[in-house]
Amino acid sequence: MLLLRRCQGLTRCGCLAPQRAQAAAFGAVRLTSSSSHDRRSEHPGWRQALAGLLAGTGAVLAYGLHHHKAQQTEGISVHAKAQTAPLPIFSQEEVTKHRTLQDGVWVTYKGGVYDITEFVTMHPGGDKILLAAGGALEPFWALYAVHNQDHVLDILSEYKVGELKAEDQKKQQSLTTSDPYSSDPERHPVLRVNSQKPFNAEPPPEILSDSYITPSAFFFKRNHLPVPQVDPASYELQVQGLPGGVLRLSLEDLKRRFPKRTITATLQCAGNRRSEMNTVKQVKGLNWGIAAISNATWGGALLRDVLQAAGYGPDVAPWARHVQFEGLDKDVTGTTYGASIPLSKAVSEEGDVLLAYEMNGEPLPADHGFPVRVVVPGTVGARNVKWLSKITVSADESGSHWQQNDYKGFSPATDWDTVNFKSAPAIQELPVQSAITAPADGAVVFRSGEELTVKGYAWSGGGREVVRVDVSLDGGKTWQVARLRGGGGDEEQAPEVSPPPGRAWAWKLWELTAPLPPDARQLEIVCKAVDNSYNMQPDTVAPIWNLRGVLSNAWHRVKVNISEDEE
């Protein structure tokens, strides 16, 4: 499952493996360049091959396909021929000239020079692969550790066209040997790791429902890039785009010039519960369970206050529609993580958007954006930009990959051949969600206990308060209403009164204790939540399936077996 867990990186990495293998599997790939779309059209089966690769049989299958291709194309492949002849020596300067499809796309890897022009159009992430053009692959492969497998090298070798000049190899060394993740912080071993580099991990579900406030160490981690190391003394936040010019704030400025507000808000990854979508049909992304969601108390300055200090006012920027955020986390090309939210959310009195420097009463941990992150309550995690460096008031959304070509929802009918990222809005508010944290799927419960306690969480985006959770012990035929904890006043940490309308940023934990049905041997436990706009969760996964596996909020189901005797 290693390949699967890390495959999200494919959308913006230098990965050569899967599509090369897919194309090879169908034997008819022309070695001249053509558009990605054309090639895919010629080979309708490529998706199944990709599914197979991603599903974990990747290494073996790709190797097999590679050999198959090698046999088929022997004698016609210029590359196959090239490998038998002595290879020319190229300077880094020469390599660097090959950065476009017109000029050819060359890369280096461990002293070899590779012409990957023909592979570019087969790359699942499209043009993103061009970021590696003219330079070394190593830093990209360090960033996206999925490449560290033999069969990837094996496929790359097909494209070798020469060797890099010895002195240029030496110059590259510092670039190619450093691990951009070497400064990542230590993490708690209880976390279930979906990807080490970048680090993505979730807590065990049963931990979630034991605490209204998730301890920071257990809060799910979702990094897109290496954790940047930021010196709080020299940290500077730029606020720009307004007529008054750029406002520059140190960490101390942020703490002293603006009133400190604390807000308890739940963050959820768009990919939470993605693994359930994978059971319908393979999707592309980290294979999150049900715990890519957590709840914390954030302390910081209101973005609204900071924007006003930067000159924002009702008639100051009538063209403004969005507020863009840029992080300090960046890839080897210097591209930083970025996202945006609607201006109306940013400046609303009820929006409660924070520039947070505290999490659960402590300075932000490194994994959660030290020294400053945006917390956009009610909004998908991806817009809560960490290691915040720049805020831009703008007429347009962020142009970042993650705003434009990722984190959007599509119809189950949409596949990678037909997807048009412009046709769907960037995810902002998330739909109503709930899941069962205990018992676990496959657990055994003992008849002698007579009663069963089911626990879970429920949350909705946009500040919509969860008002009810229905639980079924018979797969959805009959329902019981769970007791809500959090917002209901019976939890030590949970607020005693309901939040104002439209500002319910925190989840509700819930619990149901019910008699075990007398004759059942197995129970299918189901939960579904309702928010105060009376939105409900959809019944099943398949009709909301989407190629990126986001927005997975169908009823959550777990099966438990009833044992008649307890030892």
Place this chain on the structure above:
Amino acid sequence: MLLLRRCQGLTRCGCLAPQRAQAAAFGAVRLTSSSSHDRRSEHPGWRQALAGLLAGTGAVLAYGLHHHKAQQTEGISVHAKAQTAPLPIFSQEEVTKHRTLQDGVWVTYKGGVYDITEFVTMHPGGDKILLAAGGALEPFWALYAVHNQDHVLDILSEYKVGELKAEDQKKQQSLTTSDPYSSDPERHPVLRVNSQKPFNAEPPPEILSDSYITPSAFFFKRNHLPVPQVDPASYELQVQGLPGGVLRLSLEDLKRRFPKRTITATLQCAGNRRSEMNTVKQVKGLNWGIAAISNATWGGALLRDVLQAAGYGPDVAPWARHVQFEGLDKDVTGTTYGASIPLSKAVSEEGDVLLAYEMNGEPLPADHGFPVRVVVPGTVGARNVKWLSKITVSADESGSHWQQNDYKGFSPATDWDTVNFKSAPAIQELPVQSAITAPADGAVVFRSGEELTVKGYAWSGGGREVVRVDVSLDGGKTWQVARLRGGGGDEEQAPEVSPPPGRAWAWKLWELTAPLPPDARQLEIVCKAVDNSYNMQPDTVAPIWNLRGVLSNAWHRVKVNISEDEE
């Protein structure tokens, strides 16, 4: 189906029939008074009897049950005995003394005096029946025309205890002969009438999808009470609850003192598509089809502006949480229709709440609230109070029946024995919705047409824009994406650009033209919409079933038959 269509009135009327019959059906009803809850607990089958009554077999069934009861109780019923003896004469003054359970509850009807004390606790609407105590039933029965059936009189007769003094009968005449609905306006005959008194009707679905703006005559009508006749010259709107005292506005004041704003907003009844819930299990309410939703352009003053003119400001009323509305429509006791919305919605710059005096460019029609109604975009129809007389800024929600004990959603597990109206929030924003307007369920489509065009509407509450509608021709197995009309720029009446975030008040009409599946004899066409919070409609009706049949927004399904030959 007459009874069924009118049964919503039961919650606040003087109806004697159904529960009397139910109770009778189980033979063990004590003739002493006890709480409603107790009696129901004794007779778990009463719900089925009610379901039967409501399902349209009412008249016959109730009559049968009445006879059954009469036989069982013969010789022990004080009322049965009373009917054989000469009956005493009572003055109106004497009758009026019997207005409580302690003093007995007496009513008059066509010169007869009836002691209905024992029936009070069996009334589905609970204490509401006490409004009729001490007086004449006629005006109530005129208001709730469900009573105009023989078996209701038949059951009432059991409770007869005397005759009303002749001169008091004469005095009553004006009260008992007037029809409170006699001034209701003429309506277009194309409307499908769910209830004549009060008037509730919806247009044929195919009309809906033919026009982005629904002509006012076809706009669904949902009246709770008779249409009041209002003289625009003497009309006065009171705005109260703020420290500055009461602001009184004439219609002219409203038009001249405040800028006129026009807003295109879709209104939907909470009970839209209730008929689909009835197919799962009988619910209480008007049997709406899919067309209790329409779209109009409203013109008027912003409520926000009017509240500011009345003295509202950021720190003026820190205790304020709600804005209550009162209509001029009232029942015979003088109780007016009322509702409230959160203050935050009322005063928000983005809330767009209108005090509308125009609908589609003309003065409001009588059925839609002439001269002034509230239009609360994105919010359930019930809060869009018509014939508006009073606006109250308040710490509390409206105390009206419709805010407190109606228009709320419950779990499918909640029935009339267990329902606690305080446990659920009043419906405000509605969930995402869509329906197929053409072809109609059961339609025949001809194979020779080769292609099928499916049309419908989609809308979501809270200003959330519908961003996609998925259509299936195979019952939900595979999906195609429909073309959205409205907001997309290709409709003459629809706006050319998307509305600002959170302010998408108008529906989208949609259309899909697709080849007929080659071998199919029947198609199950399904639609589901997605809004920009990526909320989805639930797959099926049963898990969202609720006793009042509100919030019916499961996937809409129609079956059509394919005919191989066209005549």
